[in-house]
Amino acid sequence: MLSDTSETLKQLFKDRNKRSHNAFKKAQNILPGGSTREIIFHQPYPLYIRKGKGCWIQDIDGHRILDFLNNYTSLILGHAHPKIVEAVKSQIINGTSFSAPTEHEQILGTAINERIPSIESIRFTNSGSEATSLSILAAKAFTGNKKIAKFEGAHHGTNENTMVSTNPSLKDAGPKEKPNSVPDGPHIQPNILENTVILPFNNQRTCEKLLYQNREELAAIIVEPVLGSAGIIPPKEGFMQFLGEITEKNNILLIFDEVVTGFRISRGGAQEKYRVKPDLTALGKNIGAGFPLGAFGGRKDIMAQFEPTRENRIHHSGSLNANPVSLKAGLTLLEELTNENYRKLSEQTSNVVRGLEKIFSEQRIDAKITQSGSLFVVHFTSEKVIDYRSAMREDTVRKFNFFLGMLLNGVMIAPRGLGCISTPMSNRDIDIFIQKVVESTIYLKER
Ligand SMILES: Cc1ncc(COP(=O)(O)O)c(C=O)c1O
CATH class of the missing domain: 3.90.1150.10 (Aspartate Aminotransferase, domain 1)
Structure with missing residues (x-):
């Protein structure tokens, strides 16, 4: 109204x-x-x-x-930053995508690993949505579990696995101690709701209880370390450490969605600021300096599931993945962020x-x-x-x-x-x- x-x-x-x-x-x-x-x-x-x-x-x-x-x-870096424009131009005149990798991929991957050491191994995408989606897929395949826990009010992009309780009305949201899984729209099927555990941000006691109840079936918790779309809400002192400890203790993977916070809130993102090492991290937004680029990565053993030579691998392709124009923009961005x-x-x-x-x-x-x-x-x-x-x-x-x-x-x-x-x-x-x-x-x- x-x-x-x-x-x-x-x-x-x-x-x-x-x-x-x-x-x-x-x-x-x-x-x-x-x-x-x-x-x-x-x-x-x-x-x-x-x-x-x-x-x-x-x-x-x-x-x-x-x-x-x-x-x-x-x-x-704002709009049309001269160094980004120059870097992108230099790539465009030499071709914009190929049926083979470029060296930029390894160079940017290494530069990201230097800033975010938990990303031991990385793959590039075209968006943050793909990065969160693939992180979840990797966690499910690695653990063999089907449930994901996410926070009420957290947005992780356009992928159906996380389009639950992103923006529920207070009427639909359910009790504080056990928030409902509210579908973001009519496209979300009941099986997704059943397999999504909704957690209240900054409420350690309730999270502990809900995670303990679902520990046998949970593949991962996905968390925006600073709750973004709900209003840039920072974690309470110790809340991120708590998530790190409880996931480790119960063999649940911890995914940091750093699409907003990565390279934004500090050089090494939220994980540097809150001193927590997630198993997987999703990146997007800033990393491409205005060009379509996302990335996900983390523990080598989890990311090894994407090895093309592995018999039981996770298929991951994309015609424009890791396109050299976006990678060049990303590399220049990191150089500029002093x-x-x-x-x-x-x-x-x-x-x-x-x-x-x-x-x-x-x-x-x-x-x-x-x-x-x-x-x-x-x-x-x-x-x-x-x-x-x-x-x-x-x-x-x-x-x-x-x-x-x-x-x-x-x-x-x-x-x-x-x-x-x-x-x-x-x-x-x-x-x-x-x-x-x-x-x-x-x-x-x-x-
Ligand atoms: C925290 C978070 N994760 C993921 C996404 C999805 O990223 P993209 O819009 O690049 O698909 C967004 C987008 O706003 C986001 O804020």
Whole structure:
């Protein structure tokens, strides 16, 4: 349910974005929802983008927009980074894919292993969804077990094994001590629900009980170490270590979904930050610097199941897997992500978070900001956000009005309040962001 303010904002948006509206109408004739990606749809319609450079983008109506979303956290170096453009060009003129491997695959694999040592052996994919899907497949084959445990509110991409309880209503979610397996849609079959154990994030006691009850049948726990789509919710002190210990003790594999956190929240991702060594890791988003690239990897004995010469192997092919253009972009990205860059990102994010807290406190607007590395989320609630359910209890009307108000003021964040910093941002860009937040609070006063 939206408010009068929401309706006013939507009308202002429509008045300002006529070309995007036209593009949306035309696109709807051929594409359900007007594009190929559910997450980028929002009311009244998304902006269609003409170009981007650094941390600024331009839509087809000609507005310049400060990009605090970076293709949903994927572009830590921003748009059209000169080194990425150069690297990609140098590959494109030499061919874009072959019926044979290139050396880039081994070079990037080794560079990833140097940063994330638990990835002893790796394979590349075209997306994060494939990376999580193949990690689960590998865990099931390795253990011979059919069940997977995942966290309520966690999104692991478009693969049916994890499309359970990603965004359940609080009414359907079931008791706290035993969350229901709620299908993400009509395509999820009952056998998937039966084989998915839903865990509450940051609740050690309940996780312990549910994992113990299902230990004989569980292949793996898949976890986003920082619960992303539910609102960048960091783990409580010791929670990741607990998952490491309980999985090891019960012969359950631990899969870290680092599609968002990998190379984002620190040089070695969440596993470096929380000092836990998962059995398998899925990567995506940032790793391709804007090009389609994902990866999964981990223990050598698990990954050896993909050896083509093995009689009882897991088949894994893909015509564009490990395409050299994406690999070149990934390699250049890792070279560019220096410790100095991480230090600057972290300092700027702290300034943003402090700025947001100050504004909302001065204006007496109930809000909590969650943060990890260069990622942050604004939650309109007075409650501490520690898991999916606490995030779901926030004021969604305010959230929408904040998002659309910011966009009208020339700043892009996600409708769910997600924002992130990229390396081309200057302190001046951070000041502009803070100023636009101040201007947008007017939309948070009235309902
Ligand atoms: C944590 C997480 N895992 C997996 C995925 C799927 O990645 P992709 O969109 O590249 O398929 C996403 C995408 O948003 C994600 O946030």
